[in-house]
Amino acid sequence: MLGLTLTGVRSLVAVGAHPDDIEIAAGGLLLSLAAASPGLRVHYVLCTGSPDRQAEARAAAARFLPGAEITFALHELPDGRLPAYWNDVKEILHGAVGVLQPDLVICPAPNDAHQDHRLLAEQTPTVFRDQLVLHYEIPKWDGDLSRRNTYIPLPDDVARRKVELLHESFPSQKARDWWDDEVFLGLARLRGMECRSRYAEAFDCSKATLTFVP
Template identity: 25%
Template sequence: MKILAVGAHLDDIEIACGGTLAKAIENGHQVKALIMSKSGYTDKEGQIQREDEVAVIEGTNALHALGISDIDVLDFPTKDIPFQSEVVNTIDVCMSKYNPDIIFTHHPFDTHQAHVGVSNATIAAARRKNTVFFYEPITPSGRSYVAFRPQLYIDIESTIEKKIASLREHKSEYSKFGAEDWITGVHSRCGFRGYEIGKKYAEAFEVLRIEMSFKQGLLL
């Protein structure tokens, strides 16, 4: 299978579905990461907290830690990726060229405006695609008034360490998100999702739509 993971920023897919993507690669599937921004950012006072160049280096290293080598990093504004025709068309072109069987993107009721824009743009671009999943928002961007509904679970016990290793590549994000508290929080979420299905670690996804194939099966 060919899998496309779309994220607003360099770190989004590692946090939310890194274990799943690593497991897909271990099982012989192709994975492409489409990142919509170079992901440098300023704080609310306008002070630079992360340079674009640093974000791209760290993010590329993080995706490599998962086994992903097919990476496109675009140059939309980090904080303001709107749901509009240019963004939709850019994702649509990528999908036409890559022709994925499965698409992962942000939950449309995330609380980060760029995540919401990318989610809605991906939904629009994927209008002719049959299998689309939303990955789970994680605090601080996940506290929406519309809850994430875990419907699809992937056992990631075999790849949890790759997921955590990929997060540690984001050295400039480490202190921003709470240092080891960040790592513990992500790790614990995977433990909780695993507990829900009787496994040690898992990632959960909400289903927009899914095509069942009795030849290939549903699970990665």
């Protein structure tokens, strides 16, 4: 497998439907970017979430992105009903463009079984047209995991730190029967195996350009 180096990421827009989506899917990416890019600017966009859950999201962002400059756009649209608020979601995303023109955008994958996630996957690339967009995956009851085309290998300590921070940051989710180390590390181990690493996070990238530097 040919590895390509992504350099110069100084700003990120992270788009999620619900608090904890971003960290479950891309917590390792966040930790890695924060370590590699001092002064990283991040704009967090969440479409749903009660005040308590939004407080968890703010605390999680600070833990996963130490040293980063973070701004938030946290909204309270109805969970599970985002397609009925299509125009509101579009306005939320356009609002994010006004805050930050990022080097990288992350959002859910188009084949996600959750209707809220699918809407964000559809709309995000239509708003961020000149940025690299990586679509992340979230393990869930629906069993919608599929083949991915972009991998970010994670050192063992980063993968395990991600899981530790998930537990620390989202105590409201601990009662869920799928919320455990085996789910999080199990998926990371499988994705790592696919890219010849111990652990990894996997994404879809539908469009990118390559520049060859002599």
